[in-house]
Amino acid sequence: MTNWILDILFPKKCVGCGKEGSYFCQNCIRDIKQTDLVCPRCERLAVGGQTHPVCRRKYGLDGLWSLGIYQDSLRSAIQQLKYKGIKDLAEILMDITIEYWAKYQPFVLDQIKKDQGVGWVVIPVPLYWWRANSRGFNQSSLIGQILSKKLGLGYCDGLKRIRYTRSQAKLKGKQRKQNISGAFEISSDYTLSPKPYTLLIDDVWTTGSTLRECCWILKRAGAKKVWAITLAR
Ligand SMILES: [Zn+2]
Ligand SMILES: [Zn+2]
Numbered sequence: 450m451t452n453w454i455l456d457i458l459f460p461k462k463c464v465g466c467g468k469e470g471s472y473f474c475q476n477c478i479r480d481i482k483q484t485d486l487v488c489p490r491c492e493r494l495a496v497g498g499q500t501h502p503v504c505r506r507k508y509g510l511d512g513l514w515s516l517g518i519y520q521d522s523l524r525s526a527i528q529q530l531k532y533k534g535i536k537d538l539a540e541i542l543m544d545i546t547i548e549y550w551a552k553y554q555p556f557v558l559d560q561i562k563k564d565q566g567v568g569w570v571v572i573p574v575p576l577y578w579w580r581a582n583s584r585g586f587n588q589s590s591l592i593g594q595i596l597s598k599k600l601g602l603g604y605c606d607g608l609k610r611i612r613y614t615r616s617q618a619k620l621k622g623k624q625r626k627q628n629i630s631g632a633f634e635i636s637s638d639y640t641l642s643p644k645p646y647t648l649l650i651d652d653v654w655t656t657g658s659t660l661r662e663c664c665w666i667l668k669r670a671g672a673k674k675v676w677a678i679t680l681a682r
């Protein structure tokens with residue numbers, strides 16, 4: 450069936466308000482609330498989302514940039530992408546991300562432009578194979594691939610999840626750290642072509658324990674800089 454027939458039979462509806470015409474209407478896009486940018490270690494305000502000098506650690510994240518607060522229309526968009534598999538939303542969300550990123554405190558984006566992308570790679574937080582199979586795809590890989598194309602950067606499935614972990618959703622800070630510890634390892638794709646600078650991609654930053662653990666693995670494998678980029682926080 451051609452697209453216009455599909456559009457008539459199954460009209461696209463906004464994931465925020467239900468209005469027909471697109472998956473994410475302009476009003477709901479405007480409703481996305483910007484997050485204050487914070488240091489990924491202490492989660493206090495930080496210019497551009499850069500890690501405070503006193504919070505820097507050898508294997509720690511260098512910064513964190515998130516599109517918006519995990520609520521309302523942005524939360525429904527992420528959930529519909531993840532659980533309903535509306536992949537068009539990944540493209541829409543990445544367009545918004547790049548637009549807002551360029552507009553608000555684009556510290557790391559400026560750095561990438563200055564480096565002309567050389568040495569930078571996009572790496573997603575992986576799902577355990579069982580979860581990726583049951584869902585059919587990994588939302589972080591999908592947004593990571595789209596982001597790498599739009600910014601003209603390399604993309605690499607640089608991390609592997611080597612054991613199953615319980616969902617982080619119901620766990621508290623310390624339990625989350627224990628739950629995720631040892632869950633990842635570096636992949637052969639990364640070892641074959643390591644890049645010094647990484648944009649580490651995930652959909653949501655909650656306590657940051659998953660992204661911190663992934664950063665630790667990447668830096669131990671030789672990454673010099675790792676920035677966490679998420680759709681929401
Ligand atoms: Zn809407
Ligand atoms: Zn800090």
